[in-house]
Amino acid sequence: MTIDEVIEFLGESDNVSILTHRSPDGDTLGCGFALCGYLRNCGKKANVLNADGFPARFSFLYEGYEKQEFEEKCVIAVDIATESLLGAELSDYSDKIDLCIDHHISNTGYAKKTFCDPDASAACLVLYEILKKAGAHIDSDIAKCLYTGIATDTGCFKFQNTTPKAHIAAAELMEYGIGTERLNRLLFDIKSKGRIKAEQFAVSKMEFFYGDTLAIIAVTNEMINEYGIDRTELDGFASIPIQVEGVKIGMTVKESDKEENTFKISVRTDGVDASAFCSLFGGGGHIRASGCSICGSLDEVKKKLIEAAKDFV
Amino acid sequence: MTIDEVIEFLGESDNVSILTHRSPDGDTLGCGFALCGYLRNCGKKANVLNADGFPARFSFLYEGYEKQEFEEKCVIAVDIATESLLGAELSDYSDKIDLCIDHHISNTGYAKKTFCDPDASAACLVLYEILKKAGAHIDSDIAKCLYTGIATDTGCFKFQNTTPKAHIAAAELMEYGIGTERLNRLLFDIKSKGRIKAEQFAVSKMEFFYGDTLAIIAVTNEMINEYGIDRTELDGFASIPIQVEGVKIGMTVKESDKEENTFKISVRTDGVDASAFCSLFGGGGHIRASGCSICGSLDEVKKKLIEAAKDFV
Numbered sequence: 001m002t003i004d005e006v007i008e009f010l011g012e013s014d015n016v017s018i019l020t021h022r023s024p025d026g027d028t029l030g031c032g033f034a035l036c037g038y039l040r041n042c043g044k045k046a047n048v049l050n051a052d053g054f055p056a057r058f059s060f061l062y063e064g065y066e067k068q069e070f071e072e073k074c075v076i077a078v079d080i081a082t083e084s085l086l087g088a089e090l091s092d093y094s095d096k097i098d099l100c101i102d103h104h105i106s107n108t109g110y111a112k113k114t115f116c117d118p119d120a121s122a123a124c125l126v127l128y129e130i131l132k133k134a135g136a137h138i139d140s141d142i143a144k145c146l147y148t149g150i151a152t153d154t155g156c157f158k159f160q161n162t163t164p165k166a167h168i169a170a171a172e173l174m175e176y177g178i179g180t181e182r183l184n185r186l187l188f189d190i191k192s193k194g195r196i197k198a199e200q201f202a203v204s205k206m207e208f209f210y211g212d213t214l215a216i217i218a219v220t221n222e223m224i225n226e227y228g229i230d231r232t233e234l235d236g237f238a239s240i241p242i243q244v245e246g247v248k249i250g251m252t253v254k255e256s257d258k259e260e261n262t263f264k265i266s267v268r269t270d271g272v273d274a275s276a277f278c279s280l281f282g283g284g285g286h287i288r289a290s291g292c293s294i295c296g297s298l299d300e301v302k303k304k305l306i307e308a309a310k311d312f313v
Numbered sequence: 314m315t316i317d318e319v320i321e322f323l324g325e326s327d328n329v330s331i332l333t334h335r336s337p338d339g340d341t342l343g344c345g346f347a348l349c350g351y352l353r354n355c356g357k358k359a360n361v362l363n364a365d366g367f368p369a370r371f372s373f374l375y376e377g378y379e380k381q382e383f384e385e386k387c388v389i390a391v392d393i394a395t396e397s398l399l400g401a402e403l404s405d406y407s408d409k410i411d412l413c414i415d416h417h418i419s420n421t422g423y424a425k426k427t428f429c430d431p432d433a434s435a436a437c438l439v440l441y442e443i444l445k446k447a448g449a450h451i452d453s454d455i456a457k458c459l460y461t462g463i464a465t466d467t468g469c470f471k472f473q474n475t476t477p478k479a480h481i482a483a484a485e486l487m488e489y490g491i492g493t494e495r496l497n498r499l500l501f502d503i504k505s506k507g508r509i510k511a512e513q514f515a516v517s518k519m520e521f522f523y524g525d526t527l528a529i530i531a532v533t534n535e536m537i538n539e540y541g542i543d544r545t546e547l548d549g550f551a552s553i554p555i556q557v558e559g560v561k562i563g564m565t566v567k568e569s570d571k572e573e574n575t576f577k578i579s580v581r582t583d584g585v586d587a588s589a590f591c592s593l594f595g596g597g598g599h600i601r602a603s604g605c606s607i608c609g610s611l612d613e614v615k616k617k618l619i620e621a622a623k624d625f626v
Contacts, residue, residue: 156470157469157470157497158494158497158498158501158502159494159497164483164484165484166484167480167483168481168484170470170480174475174477181471184471189552190556190557191556193558196556203513204513243509244504244506245503245505245506
């Protein structure tokens with residue numbers, strides 16, 4: 001599908017349900033609400049749907065948004081690479097999606113029509129290009145949504161997927177007076193009390209091996225319960241050990257709360273093949289970020305990991 | 314001084330000593346080494362000087378740099394707002410500076426000639442504009458230096474001083490293949506083991522008041538020594554309490570290692586006038602970041618602060 005065909009499609013669409021992916025992030029929500037705002041500004045009816053609801057931390061994206069009543073005539077998915085990411089609540093839509101706007105190279109082409117730019121840092125960047133080409137009126141609410149998607153998917157312009165185009169879009173979107181300092185504070189700085197406590201707990205468990213080139217944070221369910229940590233607050237702490245200067249392999253070893261006697265290992269590396277390391281234990285992933293599962297006691301699992309890491313650090 | 318006059322000045326200069334500010338950061342060093350690289354590429358002699366030496370964490374800015382021997386004919390200061398920031402080692406230069414390139418609105422005009430753009434996010438952005446206007450050949454080493462200054466002074470495009478121009482410069486500088494992902498990891502993600510330990514210590518001391526709207530981290534010299542914390546690793550931890558969700562006033566209260574019975578208080582706020590708060594104790598600063606000193610025991614000092622904060626949260 002060409003960008004002009006997308007513009008034509010949007011021009012003809014009305015009564016649109018916009019689908020965003022489960023466990024929504026700033027990009028899928030930003031793209032969804034930006035598209036919804038654009039369509040409503042054009043006098044059309046549109047809603048944004050999500051299987052898990054809209055998280056409070058992104059409330060600034062949907063201030064004043066109210067669901068409209070209409071008979072659905074068109075379904076558009078944004079930032080959704082595969083049908084499975086619709087989530088249970090929206091799974092009935094899987095064969096009814098008219099258009100998908102995305103940036104994942106892994107997009108499976110599940111929609112009737114797909115406009116996907118895998119070189120774009122974010123789905124919001126794809127939508128921004130469409131709106132600019134369409135000569136759309138972009139207001140500050142739409143600009144705020146688009147900026148949020150670009151900023152969050154690039155880790156505030158820090159990750160490898162940050163392109164010159166992402167910076168230029170940010171420069172242009174700032175001109176709408178969207179208060180990026182406040183947005184960035186909400187998106188990147190503020191942490192819940194529980195998160196702060198969980199991070200402190202995780203860091204206190206960090207151990208170093210092989211001249212501080214291997215760092216491991218290992219936690220059992222007993223430790224988590226004893227310390228009063230909310231398990232969900234430990235998500236994303238896989239990035240902590242690799243932040244330490246000189247560490248080549250950073251691991252988190254977390255006891256499963258579902259499978260007995262099983263530990264989930266997340267591996268992050270600097271100059272080491274994380275995928276090759278995890279494949280030793282039947283796991284895999286990317287060159288810098290991989291994972292695996294190992295059965296045993298914490299001591300057994302740690303011993304296996306430390307021994308295996310010897311040839312990698 | 315106009316930008317054309319700066320270009321003319323640089324064109325006529327040779328045997329240049331470039332001064333950077335004490336306790337050097339990414340902007341002064343990036344600007345210094347970018348200017349040095351440009352002058353050397355033009356076949357001129359130039360050195361970068363710093364009162365405190367070049368920190369190892371910025372070593373990628375001066376890879377391959379070697380000091381040149383020459384009879385100094387020109388002195389240029391970069392990113393230095395006042396003479397006092399030269400530091401003791403370079404204080405003899407204070408009345409010998411021919412040109413200052415800067416972006417601080419507080420620049421005191423101590424140099425014979427000054428080119429200062431207070432709207433620029435970084436001194437590196439000022440230099441970049443000069444080099445572009447001069448039609449200078451920018452190589453990847455110069456681009457890396459300029460990007461570093463812009464990224465560090467804006468907190469990786471997060472702070473209030475981030476302008477559309479800063480994003481556009483980043484977009485242009487990325488095109489030189491400077492490996493921004495690796496740079497950003499070095500600049501923003503990696504922490505020393507001592508820093509991690511100090512942060513954990515600081516967070517473990519955090520207390521909350523007034524329904525979690527006031528957060529205080531208070532530490533004495535005894536605590537610091539007992540826990541084996543390097544004092545210098547506690548720099549910058551003033552930003553930790555204000556990161557907690559719902560906190561309106563975040564304070565760090567640190568016992569002085571120079572003045573007996575004295576605590577240095579750093580205050581960061583969200584929607585509260587930090588300067589007005591600190592003025593109650595004879596201090597001051599900016600609306601969101603201020604400081605003051607209070608004499609007394611830790612308990613006395615904390616009690617005063619907590620009582621005073623009651624009217625602000």
